Amino acid sequence: MSDLILPDYRVQTDAVRNRFARIKKRPVTMEVKGVSKYFSSKHGTITALKDINLTIHKREFVCVIGPSGCGKSTLIRIMAGLEQASEGEVRLDGKAVDKPGPERGMVFQGYTLFPWLSVKQNIMFGLRESGYNKGSAEAEARQWIELIGLSRFENSYPHQLSGGMKQRVAIARALANKPKVLLMDEPFGALDAQTRSKMQSHLMEIWKNIDVTVFFITHDLDEAIYLADRILVLKSNPGEVQEIIEVPIPQPRHPDQFLTAEFLATKKHLEQLIHPANQDDDEDHLNLIRMVPVNDDVGSVF
Numbered sequence: 001m002s003d004l005i006l007p008d009y010r011v012q013t014d015a016v017r018n019r020f021a022r023i024k025k026r027p028v029t030m031e032v033k034g035v036s037k038y039f040s041s042k043h044g045t046i047t048a049l050k051d052i053n054l055t056i057h058k059r060e061f062v063c064v065i066g067p068s069g070c071g072k073s074t075l076i077r078i079m080a081g082l083e084q085a086s087e088g089e090v091r092l093d094g095k096a097v098d099k100p101g102p103e104r105g106m107v108f109q110g111y112t113l114f115p116w117l118s119v120k121q122n123i124m125f126g127l128r129e130s131g132y133n134k135g136s137a138e139a140e141a142r143q144w145i146e147l148i149g150l151s152r153f154e155n156s157y158p159h160q161l162s163g164g165m166k167q168r169v170a171i172a173r174a175l176a177n178k179p180k181v182l183l184m185d186e187p188f189g190a191l192d193a194q195t196r197s198k199m200q201s202h203l204m205e206i207w208k209n210i211d212v213t214v215f216f217i218t219h220d221l222d223e224a225i226y227l228a229d230r231i232l233v234l235k236s237n238p239g240e241v242q243e244i245i246e247v248p249i250p251q252p253r254h255p256d257q258f259l260t261a262e263f264l265a266t267k268k269h270l271e272q273l274i275h276p277a278n279q280d281d282d283e284d285h286l287n288l289i290r291m292v293p294v295n296d297d298v299g300s301v302f
């Protein structure tokens with residue numbers, strides 16, 4: 001990629017610039033204001049997050065990337081109300097978040113469906129909790145099952161589903177409660193590459209058709225660029241905002257865009273942010289002793 005002449009990732013076409021202008025005019029849904037988080041450990045205090053500020057507008061899709069340990073999960077847990085910030089606050093539609101609530105749906109990497117409930121019962125569960133009677137919860141669940149294309153599996157149990165199907169059910173279950181924000185922590189991290197790419201397209205389709213704002217953690221740069229309006233890049237030790245990038249790829253997104261100059265330029269920039277050149281990290285080196293015959297030529301040019 002280094003030999004290609006790529007545009008600057010900050011250059012936007014008129015369509016992309018206009019889209020961002022429209023997004024910025026939408027009301028703010030979530031605000032992360034000066035959030036810091038400290039943990040005590042036997043080695044002292046860990047600053048997992050330091051002064052994080054982010055404003056997310058209604059219907060925006062924001063992805064978060066950053067090296068392992070930069071505080072991504074801590075941030076999403078604070079946004080979900082599962083963890084308290086040490087300093088600062090998170091607001092949803094102007095109201096401080098201090099505990100989990102139905103207006104924030106969560107989807108995690110691990111399959112979090114109830115194994116003893118069928119697909120339909122899993123989706124009905126939250127609806128029943130929020131006061132739907134059995135008949136209306138069932139009708140609502142069926143609509144979601146149809147939307148995620150699993151009508152044939154409504155009475156199947158999680159162990160009878162593939163990983164991708166389970167995550168589709170988890171997304172439907174989170175969305176059935178009509179949250180304002182969907183918080184997703186590496187939801188496709190455990191899936192094989194092909195299923196993952198299908199799930200990304202499914203999620204894009206769902207997001208286009210459902211009135212929801214998405215905050216999505218991933219390790220995968222392609223996934224972040226493909227899905228996001230903006231990408232929050234965190235750095236570690238302490239977890240701080242490195243950059244917030246407006247993705248210059250037009251909507252609607254399509255897998256063909258993975259090879260466009262804008263896509264490659266954005267990916268190159270993210271790679272530079274996450275793996276800066278000349279960074280000599282001891283953990284990246286393998287201390288290998290050669291344990292092959294002297295004339296072994298695997299790995300040499302021939």
Ligand SMILES: Nc1ncnc2c1ncn2[C@@H]1O[C@H](COP(=O)(O)OP(=O)(O)OP(=O)(O)O)[C@@H](O)[C@H]1O
Nearest residue numbers: 039040041046048067068069070071072073074075
């Ligand atoms: N409950 C805890 N107690 C002590 N330290 C914690 C706790 N939770 C997280 N940390 C520390 O806070 C830092 C951020 O962790 P976090 O899991 O949020 O990072 P992450 O970016 O999500 O990592 P990964 O990409 O590997 O999942 C790490 O140094 C981690 O060890």
